[in-house]
Amino acid sequence: MEEVVKAGRSLELRPLCLRDARPLFALVDANRDRLRRWLPWTDANLSVQDSRAYILRVRARARAGMALPFGLWWRGSLVGVVGFVWIDQANRCGGIGYWLAREAEGHGLMTAAVSALARHGFHTLNLHRAEIRAGVRNRRSRAIPERLGFRHEGTLRQAERLAGRYVDHAVYGMLAEEWRRR
Numbered sequence: 787m788e789e790v791v792k793a794g795r796s797l798e799l800r801p802l803c804l805r806d807a808r809p810l811f812a813l814v815d816a817n818r819d820r821l822r823r824w825l826p827w828t829d830a831n832l833s834v835q836d837s838r839a840y841i842l843r844v845r846a847r848a849r850a851g852m853a854l855p856f857g858l859w860w861r862g863s864l865v866g867v868v869g870f871v872w873i874d875q876a877n878r879c880g881g882i883g884y885w886l887a888r889e890a891e892g893h894g895l896m897t898a899a900v901s902a903l904a905r906h907g908f909h910t911l912n913l914h915r916a917e918i919r920a921g922v923r924n925r926r927s928r929a930i931p932e933r934l935g936f937r938h939e940g941t942l943r944q945a946e947r948l949a950g951r952y953v954d955h956a957v958y959g960m961l962a963e964e965w966r967r968r
């Protein structure tokens with residue numbers, strides 16, 4: 787399933803590969819302060835070597851059908867990461883995660899990318915359910931499933947430890963049949 791997923795005329799999801807390590811690290815490093823607020827791995831990614839190790843890890847999970855990570859490319863540049871962070875094959879369910887560089891924020895790119903990813907999940911991977919979890923106060927992240935018509939299914943209390951404090955997660959779900967009906 788290692789195919790490029792088009793999300794617009796100049797926007798595409800390309801399977802993450804080792805040659806992305808350098809631009810990926812540059813992006814993480816330039817956006818460290820804002821990513822840290824919502825993403826727990828930021829301070830463990832301190833070198834190109836760390837980005838290589840991350841890519842190798844997620845590619846191994848992808849080969850096992852347990853994840854599907856993409857670099858998000860806009861007008862030929864890497865601007866973020868989006869993908870199925872986990873796939874539960876037994877229940878045909880996938881959890882979507884994403885982040886964007888600051889310069890790429892505010893253009894609707896991630897909404898378009900997540901829409902293309904969900905379509906790929908339902909149509910190509912034959913998923914039954916897609917899920918997105920976001921910190922309850924992460925307004926920009928929550929707006930993405932809300933724009934795409936995911937249902938807000940509830941709150942997981944103190945579901946994630948971020949910078950030494952626990953945050954609640956808003957959980958959004960979309961079923962294959964709902965996606966087809968939209």
Ligand SMILES: CC(C)(COP(=O)(O)OP(=O)(O)OC[C@H]1O[C@@H](n2cnc3c(N)ncnc32)[C@H](O)[C@@H]1OP(=O)(O)O)[C@@H](O)C(=O)NCCC(=O)NCCS
Nearest residue numbers: 824884885886891892893894895896897919920921926927
């Ligand atoms: C979460 C994150 C990816 C959202 O980025 P974003 O740019 O707000 O999301 P989109 O790319 O979908 O763009 C939506 C914005 O573009 C605007 N926009 C412009 N054209 C648009 C279009 N055609 N369609 C949708 N939105 C559009 C929207 O109004 C919105 O801006 P606003 O919030 O100022 O109203 C980004 O803030 C981020 O990386 N945050 C840090 C990491 C993070 O929190 N990750 C998620 C963890 S759960």
